[in-house]
Amino acid sequence: MEMLAYSFMQRAFLAVLMVGLLCSVLSFFVVLNKLSFMGAGISHAVLGGLAIGVLLGVNPLYTGGAFAVLIALLVGYISKHSKIGTDTVTGIFFVTGMALGITLISFKEGYYPELFSLLFGNVLAVSAADLRFLGVVMALVLLFIFLFFKELLTISFDEELARASGLPVTPLYLGLLVSVALTVVISVLVVGVNLAAALLVIPAATGFKLSRNYRVMLLLAVAVGLISGLGGLVISYNFNTPSGAAIVLCAAAIFFLSLLRSTAVRICSALFSAKKTADAFPAAKEKVKKPGRQ
Amino acid sequence: MTGPAVIETRDLNVYLEEHHILENINISIASGEMAGIIGPNGAGKTTLMRVLLGLVRATAGQVKIFGRTPEMLGGMRDEIGYIPQRPVFHRHFPVSTLDVVLMGMVTPTSLGRPFSRLQREKARDSLEMVGLWDLEAKPFTELSGGQQQRAFLARALCREPRLLLLDEPNAGLDLPAQSRFFTLLGELQQSHNLTVVMVSHDLTLIARYAHKLICINRTMHVHGSPAEVLNSPHLEKAYRCEFDVLFGSRERG
Numbered sequence: 001m002e003m004l005a006y007s008f009m010q011r012a013f014l015a016v017l018m019v020g021l022l023c024s025v026l027s028f029f030v031v032l033n034k035l036s037f038m039g040a041g042i043s044h045a046v047l048g049g050l051a052i053g054v055l056l057g058v059n060p061l062y063t064g065g066a067f068a069v070l071i072a073l074l075v076g077y078i079s080k081h082s083k084i085g086t087d088t089v090t091g092i093f094f095v096t097g098m099a100l101g102i103t104l105i106s107f108k109e110g111y112y113p114e115l116f117s118l119l120f121g122n123v124l125a126v127s128a129a130d131l132r133f134l135g136v137v138m139a140l141v142l143l144f145i146f147l148f149f150k151e152l153l154t155i156s157f158d159e160e161l162a163r164a165s166g167l168p169v170t171p172l173y174l175g176l177l178v179s180v181a182l183t184v185v186i187s188v189l190v191v192g193v194n195l196a197a198a199l200l201v202i203p204a205a206t207g208f209k210l211s212r213n214y215r216v217m218l219l220l221a222v223a224v225g226l227i228s229g230l231g232g233l234v235i236s237y238n239f240n241t242p243s244g245a246a247i248v249l250c251a252a253a254i255f256f257l258s259l260l261r262s263t264a265v266r267i268c269s270a271l272f273s274a275k276k277t278a279d280a281f282p283a284a285k286e287k288v289k290k291p292g293r294q
Numbered sequence: 295m296t297g298p299a300v301i302e303t304r305d306l307n308v309y310l311e312e313h314h315i316l317e318n319i320n321i322s323i324a325s326g327e328m329a330g331i332i333g334p335n336g337a338g339k340t341t342l343m344r345v346l347l348g349l350v351r352a353t354a355g356q357v358k359i360f361g362r363t364p365e366m367l368g369g370m371r372d373e374i375g376y377i378p379q380r381p382v383f384h385r386h387f388p389v390s391t392l393d394v395v396l397m398g399m400v401t402p403t404s405l406g407r408p409f410s411r412l413q414r415e416k417a418r419d420s421l422e423m424v425g426l427w428d429l430e431a432k433p434f435t436e437l438s439g440g441q442q443q444r445a446f447l448a449r450a451l452c453r454e455p456r457l458l459l460l461d462e463p464n465a466g467l468d469l470p471a472q473s474r475f476f477t478l479l480g481e482l483q484q485s486h487n488l489t490v491v492m493v494s495h496d497l498t499l500i501a502r503y504a505h506k507l508i509c510i511n512r513t514m515h516v517h518g519s520p521a522e523v524l525n526s527p528h529l530e531k532a533y534r535c536e537f538d539v540l541f542g543s544r545e546r547g
Contacts, residue, residue, distance in 0.1 A: 032384055147406045154397045157389065158381040161449075164347045166371045166402045212433040214388040 012123045016229035019190045024225030026183045027204035032156045036201045041090035043184040043196035045097025051104035065185045072181035076174045121192030121244030134186045141179045191244035202251040209258040300325045300489045305355035315341045317513040328490040330504035332497040337511040339493040375450030377460045392430040398449035420448035440471030460492040476503045
């Protein structure tokens with residue numbers, strides 16, 4: 001608890017909780033709509049927007065946020081209105097944004113230490129202004145998801161039905177992409193450009209492994225997001241390791257544990273049903289054995 | 295009992311990316327009628343269905359559903375139940391059977407509002423109608439193909455439609471499941487006096503259940519009762535193959 005005596009740690013805890021919660025909720029739709037690569041693409045491309053902020057001397061979160069929203073809308077629009085697939089469009093923006101970021105940062109005179117924070121995150125450096133931005137983004141995105149949850153779920157399951165029912169599918173889909181983009185930008189604060197996509201995939205992927213009910217899955221995803229965020233922060237404080245990497249490793253550890261659990265359950269149930277079949281048909285078991293003995 | 299026309303198209307033409315998909319289609323489907331749209335693969339059947347739903351715009355000609363153009367249906371869209379071709383969803387999409395049926399209630403009028411108790415009751419009633427009342431909590435992806443299709447029927451019925459549109463409802467079902475599904479559909483059509491339009495490339499199956507068949511292959515080749523259509527020489531023209539193999543020798547009228 002002594003770590004909470006420092007104000008930078010208090011801010012870090014708040015940032016981790018907010019990012020953990022938001023990423024987990026968004027990860028539900030990212031995994032269902034197979035948008036993992038888009039999450040990774042936006043998070044890398046956003047380096048271009050962050051670099052603009054660095055060059056102009058404004059908070060990179062603001063320029064990064066605007067840049068990420070623009071990219072999300074362009075990816076959504078181009079992939080819906082041209083013959084190029086979403087993955088291809090994302091891939092193009094992924095590398096273009098990265099290249100733009102690297103080029104722009106090279107214009108900055110001298111060594112720029114914050115670049116490392118942008119790439120790998122530094123939750124201990126979160127300012128009060130960052131927290132306010134994070135709070136506003138969280139409120140907006142959660143409100144959007146809360147209001148249109150059943151519509152987004154329907155679109156994820158059967159887009160044709162949603163269109164035939166007269167739902168505004170394209171605006172809702174673009175709204176989801178913008179939410180992903182904004183979430184990516186705020187998670188850059190905690191885990192950096194390189195690892196931001198992890199928080200948009202691992203929580204829901206873990207929930208998926210453990211439940212077939214979306215309500216339970218969402219709760220599990222939120223739990224994974226919060227536990228890995230707090231756990232990673234504590235580990236990083238105690239062992240002096242980079243906080244972003246510690247958080248992602250915690251989330252990955254929980255995912256692999258869930259994978260182990262579901263694999264063990266599958267093996268046990270297969271063994272149990274094989275035994276049940278053998279008990280129910282002992283004659284058949286004998287018949288199968290006989291040729292081997294001859 | 296059939297009544298006034300629920301669906302009417304006049305000289306309907308549709309071009310998609312410069313391809314002439316539908317040419318001068320004139321159809322009229324009366325209230326309470328069960329019509330089957332048949333034709334070979336690529337004939338434009340699904341496009342016709344999507345035009346009726348307002349998902350594809352007619353390039354020329356007129357389309358009227360309940361006396362209005364599909365774009366001007368507004369709230370009357372809720373009176374259309376639709377079963378699209380089997381959707382491609384995540385293999386373990388984490389929804390129950392009831393959740394899937396409730397998706398039929400997601401319309402612009404309920405935008406941003408949670409499901410009401412009445413809507414949940416209606417969804418349960420629909421599940422009962424299709425004989426899946428005991429599977430409402432079961433994960434949807436664990437249902438058999440036939441059960442999933444019945445759940446989609448419940449989803450279409452839960453908004454109490456007057457018109458039911460089905461696109462290849464027998465796709466992916468084995469013969470007993472197809473037979474069960476169409477028998478159930480026939481019973482529900484009778485009991486609720488529904489107007490049903492179904493698209494299928496399997497004309498032998500659909501001919502057994504529909505009151506009327508409309509055969510298209512870009513343009514409309516023949517329409518009428520199943521007996522009239524199956525015995526028409528235009529059918530072979532539409533399918534561009536001999537049908538004696540399927541039906542045996544026929545007397546041409």
